[in-house]
Amino acid sequence: MKVTTQLRKSLDNFAKVNADVLQSNIAKLDKAFSNFFENGKGYPQFIKRLDSFEYKPGCVKLHDIRKNYATAYLPGIGAIKFHNSRDLSTIQDLRTCTIKREGGNWCISMLVNLTGSLPDIKPLEQCKSIVGIDVGINKLVALSDGSFMENKRPATNIRTARRLSMRQRAISRKQKGSLNRIKAIKRLAKQNHKLAQYRNGYSWQAASIIVKTADVIAREDLRIKNMIKRAKPKHDGKGGYKRNGASRKTGLNRVIADAGWSNIFNKIAWLALKAGKPVVEVPAKYSSLECPKCRHIDQKSREGEKYLCVACQYTAHADTKASRITARRVGLVFPNNDLTLPTDCGKVTLSRYQSLVIEAKNYALGAANRNIHCPTVGYLGDMAETLKESSSL
Numbered sequence: 001m002k003v004t005t006q007l008r009k010s011l012d013n014f015a016k017v018n019a020d021v022l023q024s025n026i027a028k029l030d031k032a033f034s035n036f037f038e039n040g041k042g043y044p045q046f047i048k049r050l051d052s053f054e055y056k057p058g059c060v061k062l063h064d065i066r067k068n069y070a071t072a073y074l075p076g077i078g079a080i081k082f083h084n085s086r087d088l089s090t091i092q093d094l095r096t097c098t099i100k101r102e103g104g105n106w107c108i109s110m111l112v113n114l115t116g117s118l119p120d121i122k123p124l125e126q127c128k129s130i131v132g133i134d135v136g137i138n139k140l141v142a143l144s145d146g147s148f149m150e151n152k153r154p155a156t157n158i159r160t161a162r163r164l165s166m167r168q169r170a171i172s173r174k175q176k177g178s179l180n181r182i183k184a185i186k187r188l189a190k191q192n193h194k195l196a197q198y199r200n201g202y203s204w205q206a207a208s209i210i211v212k213t214a215d216v217i218a219r220e221d222l223r224i225k226n227m228i229k230r231a232k233p234k235h236d237g238k239g240g241y242k243r244n245g246a247s248r249k250t251g252l253n254r255v256i257a258d259a260g261w262s263n264i265f266n267k268i269a270w271l272a273l274k275a276g277k278p279v280v281e282v283p284a285k286y287s288s289l290e291c292p293k294c295r296h297i298d299q300k301s302r303e304g305e306k307y308l309c310v311a312c313q314y315t316a317h318a319d320t321k322a323s324r325i326t327a328r329r330v331g332l333v334f335p336n337n338d339l340t341l342p343t344d345c346g347k348v349t350l351s352r353y354q355s356l357v358i359e360a361k362n363y364a365l366g367a368a369n370r371n372i373h374c375p376t377v378g379y380l381g382d383m384a385e386t387l388k389e390s391s392s393l
C-alpha cells in the first residue's frame with residue numbers, strides 16, 4: 001500500500017513500526033469506513049490507543065521452544081519471551097499472529113494450520129447415544145441424563161458484584177483526565193479480565209463434560225443477542241411512560257451475559273469437532289412447556305423448577321425436561337437405552353449440512369406432532385412433503 005510508504009516517510013515513529021502491522025491497521029480503518037459508507041454502520045470512533053495489532057503470516061518466528069516458555073521474534077520489536085499455554089513444538093505453519101493487551105497483560109495468539117488432524121464427523125445414523133442440553137440461570141446447564149452444571153455467576157454473585165460496583169464508583173469519583181482515574185480504570189479492567197478468565201475456564205470444563213457424555217450433542221437454537229435486549233418503553237398515552245420493568249430486565253440481562261451461554265456453545269462446537277461428534281441445533285420454541293413423554297403443551301404443567309405434565313403425570317426437573325425435549329427434537333431415537341432417550345420408532349434422515357451444525361429431521365416426530373393438536377408445528381413446516389411419505393410407512 002502506498003499510504004504506508006507515505007506514512008513511513010512523514011513521521012519517524014511510523015518508520016520504526018513494522019510495515020505489515022501498519023498495513024493491517026490501515027486495512028482495518030478502511031474496512032470501518034467502507035462499513036460506514038456502504039453497509040450503514042456507525043461512523044468509526046477515534047481510537048487513542050491500540051490494544052491489539054497483528055503480523056501477517058511468515059513475519060513472526062519462534063525460537064527456543066521449552067516446556068513452559070518460548071521466544072517469539074516480533075519484527076520491529078525484537079525477541080520476546082512468553083509463557084506458552086500449550087505445546088508449541090509441533091507447529092509447522094505459523095499464520096497470522098495477533099498481539100493484544102488484556103487486563104494489563106500482553107498476549108500473543110497464533111493462528112496455526114491443523115489440516116488433516118481433525119477426524120471426520122460421525123454420520124448421525126451410526127451414533128449410539130445423544131445428549132440434549134438446556135442452558136439456564138439457576139442451573140447453568142441441564143443435561144438430558146439428569147445431571148446439572150452449577151451456575152457460578154462469576155460477575156453477578158453478591159461478592160464480586162459489590163466489588164465491581166465499588167471499582168466503578170471509584171472511577172466516577174476521580175477527576176477526568178487524572179492519573180488516579182487511569183489507575184482506577186486499570187484496576188477495574190484487571191478485575192474484569194480475571195472474571196473473564198474464570199468464566200472461560202469453567203466453560204471449557206462444562207463443554208468437555210457435555211461432549212464426553214454422548215455421541216451426538218443437541219442444543220437449542222437460541223438468539224442470545226435478542227434475549228439480552230433492553231426492555232421496551234411503555235407509553236401511557238399522555239406523553240409519559242408506564243412502568244416497564246426496565247431495571248429488572250437490565251439485571252436479568254446482566255445475569256444472562258454473565259452465564260456465557262454462547263461461550264459454552266462455541267466450546268462445545270470445537271470440542272465436538274475435535275472428537276468427530278455432530279452437534280445438532282434444534283428450534284427452541286415451547287421447549288420449556290412440551291412434555292417429552294406425550295408431547296402435550298400446557299402452561300399449567302410448569303411450576304417454577306418443577307414440571308408435572310397435566311396430561312400424563314410425567315414429572316421431572318423443569319430444566320432436565322427441557323433438555324430431554326431438545327434431545328428428542330433431533331429426531332434420533334435409540335431403542336432400549338433409558339439413559340439417553342425413551343424408545344420411539346422412527347427413521348433418521350439428514351436434510352442439510354452446515355459447517356458445524358447439522359440439522360436432522362425425523363419423519364416420525366413430524367407425524368406424531370401432526371396428530372396432537374399443538375402449536376409447535378411451526379418448526380416442522382419444511383417437512384410438509386415428507387409427512388405424506390411417513391404416513392404411508
Ligand SMILES: [Zn+2]
Binds near residue numbers: 293309310311314
Ligand atoms: Zn405428558
